[in-house]
Amino acid sequence: MNSQQVHLASRPQGTPSKDNFELVTVALPELKEGELLVQNTWMSVDPYMRGRMIDRKSYIPPFQIGEVLEGGAIGEVTQTNNPDFPVGSKVSSMLGWRSHFVSDGTGLTLLPTTPLPEQTFLGIMGMPGMTAWTGLFRIADLQPSDTVFVSAASGAVGSIACQIAKMHGCTVIGSVGSQEKADYLLSLGVDAVINYKETEDLTQALAEVAPQGIDVYFENVGGEHLEAALNNMNDYGRIAVCGLISQYNATEPQPGPSNMAMLIIKKLKMQGFIVFDHWAHYGEYAQQMGQWIAEGKIKYEETVYQGIDQAADAFIGLFEGKNKGKMLVKL
Numbered sequence: 243m244n245s246q247q248v249h250l251a252s253r254p255q256g257t258p259s260k261d262n263f264e265l266v267t268v269a270l271p272e273l274k275e276g277e278l279l280v281q282n283t284w285m286s287v288d289p290y291m292r293g294r295m296i297d298r299k300s301y302i303p304p305f306q307i308g309e310v311l312e313g314g315a316i317g318e319v320t321q322t323n324n325p326d327f328p329v330g331s332k333v334s335s336m337l338g339w340r341s342h343f344v345s346d347g348t349g350l351t352l353l354p355t356t357p358l359p360e361q362t363f364l365g366i367m368g369m370p371g372m373t374a375w376t377g378l379f380r381i382a383d384l385q386p387s388d389t390v391f392v393s394a395a396s397g398a399v400g401s402i403a404c405q406i407a408k409m410h411g412c413t414v415i416g417s418v419g420s421q422e423k424a425d426y427l428l429s430l431g432v433d434a435v436i437n438y439k440e441t442e443d444l445t446q447a448l449a450e451v452a453p454q455g456i457d458v459y460f461e462n463v464g465g466e467h468l469e470a471a472l473n474n475m476n477d478y479g480r481i482a483v484c485g486l487i488s489q490y491n492a493t494e495p496q497p498g499p500s501n502m503a504m505l506i507i508k509k510l511k512m513q514g515f516i517v518f519d520h521w522a523h524y525g526e527y528a529q530q531m532g533q534w535i536a537e538g539k540i541k542y543e544e545t546v547y548q549g550i551d552q553a554a555d556a557f558i559g560l561f562e563g564k565n566k567g568k569m570l571v572k573l
Contacts, residue, residue: 243269243270243279243342244267244268244269244270244342245267245268245269245270245340245341245342245343246265246266246267246268246340246341246342246550246551247265247266247267247268247310247339247340247341248263248264248265248266248310248311248339248340248550248553248554249263249264249265249266249308249309249310249311250262250263250264250295250305250306250307250308250309250311251263251264251307251308252307253295253296253297253307254292254295254491255493256491256492256493257491257558257561258292258295258491258554258557258558258561259558260554260555260558262295262554263311263553263554265550265551268310270342270343270344271344273321273322273323273344274323275323276323276324276346276347277322277323277324277344277345277346278319278321278322278323278324278327278344278345278346278347279319279320279321279322279342279343279344280317280318280319280320280333280335280337280342280343280344280345280350281317281318281320281341281342281573282315282316282317282337282338282340282341282342282343282573283316283317283318283360283572283573284315284316284360284361284364284570284571284572284573285313285314285315285316285338285339285364285550285553285570285571285573286313286314286315286338286364286365286368286369286568286569286570286571287313287553287556287557287560287569287570287571288313288314288369288370288398288560288569289485289487289490289560289561290485291305291311291313291557292490292491292561293490301516310339310340311338311339312336312337312338312339313336313338313339314334314335314336314338314364314368314369315334315335315336315337315338315339315364316332316333316334316353316360316361316363316364317332317333317335317337317343318330318331318332318333319331319332319333320342324346324347326347327347327350327352331352332352332353332360333350333351333352333353334350334351334353334363334364334368335349335350335351336349337349339550339553340550341550341573356532358532358535361544361570361572362542364568364570365398365542365544365567365568365570366402366531366535366540366542366568367528367531367532369517370398370399370402370568371399371402371527371531372517372520372521372524372527373399373484373517374399374400374402374403374406374460375402375406375527375530375531376515376517376520376523376527377399377403377460377482377484377515378390378403378406378407378410378458378460378482380515380520380523381480381482381513381515382458382460382480382481382482383480384406384407384410384412384458385410385412385457386410386411386412387411387412387457388407388412388413388457388458389412389413389414389415389452389454389455389456389457389458389476390403390404390407390412390413390414390415390456390457390458390459390460391415391416391417391448391452391456391458391459391460391471391474392404392407392414392415392416392417392459392460392462393416393417393459393460393461393462393463393467393471394417394418394462394463394485394487395416395417395418395423395427395432395435395462396416396418396423396426396427396543396566396567397462397565397566397567398565398567398568398569399462399484399485400416400460400462401426401427401430401542401543401566401567402540402542403460404416404427404430404432405430405431405539405540405541406540407458408430408431408432408433409534409539409540412458413433413452413454414431414432414433415432415433415434415435415436415448415451415452415456416432416434416435416436417435417436417437417438417444417463417467418435418436418437418438419437419438419439419563420437420439420563421437422566423437423563423566424437426543426566430541433451434451434452436448436451438466438467444466444467444469444470445469445470445473445474447470448470448471448473448474449473449474452474454476455474455475455476455479456471456474456475456476456479457475457476457479457480458479458480458481458482459471459475459479459480459481459482460482460484461481461482461483461484461485461486462484462485462486462487463485463486463487463488464485464486464487464488464489464496465486465488465489465496465499466488467488468481468499469499469500469501472499472501472502472504472505472508472510473501473504475504475508475510476508477508477509478508478509478510478511479508479510479511480510480511480512480513481510481511481512481513482513482515483512483513483514483515484514484515487560487561490561491561542567542568543566543567543568544567544568544570545559545564545565545566545567545568545569545570546570546571546572547559547569547570547571547572548571548572549571549572549573550571550573552571553571556569556570556571557569
């Protein structure tokens, strides 16, 4: 059995290009006792993976040149010598960016029986949804009276954060980069949307749609967005720092916001977080989100590329704003 794999061919300088990736075919070994063969059916591409392409110490080891990349995936067991994983079982793993793999079961999770499509466990029922929930409730201590500002608000995490905050009784403002994405957010019930690409002064634009000020900022972008949020935060506001996508492809260190003194003046709390540190609470999240979806209280979007040979295009598309909701590759 062979496996198609996407390897890191070179480390990106600035925005990744297709030259940074290589599609290779690798022969897989015969199954040993206790092992199983998984054929991936869906794989995830996520912005955080850009950081792993840089050779530096971080909360997770960097990808190595000439080796297969990895990311969230859903697959089906097609051969097995492991009674815990019968043929036909659906499993989630972090062994994406490959068509097939052999495993002894380590790191594999059997998907629960659910009416939801299997790929939702890479999106709303997986890491992105859990990230939105964690940032709002466990980091920002969301309250029903809050005014919430979400950047990258039409993406996999942002769109869920917006809807959770609305269900919790909050006033919600989102920032996006196109009119199509703005219309999508408004259809979800978001109170106001800023198209930052058509805005000369983001601080002023945010002040106009949130004259009452911002209590919670869900940070996905950084840079100008963070500066505008700091200028508009209310006293004792909370900032949950999930990502800084505006800086991921920078070739040199970016200047910080010029108004960091607002943290002191307004007595703000600003905290970064990694969702995997909170995974012990996933069961609580999954039960709640499954109920919300079943009741029609929350919606989700997926942008799907077809075939593992499109994985690099899908990943690059994250930084070009080509996704609405979760970016996925169907294998």
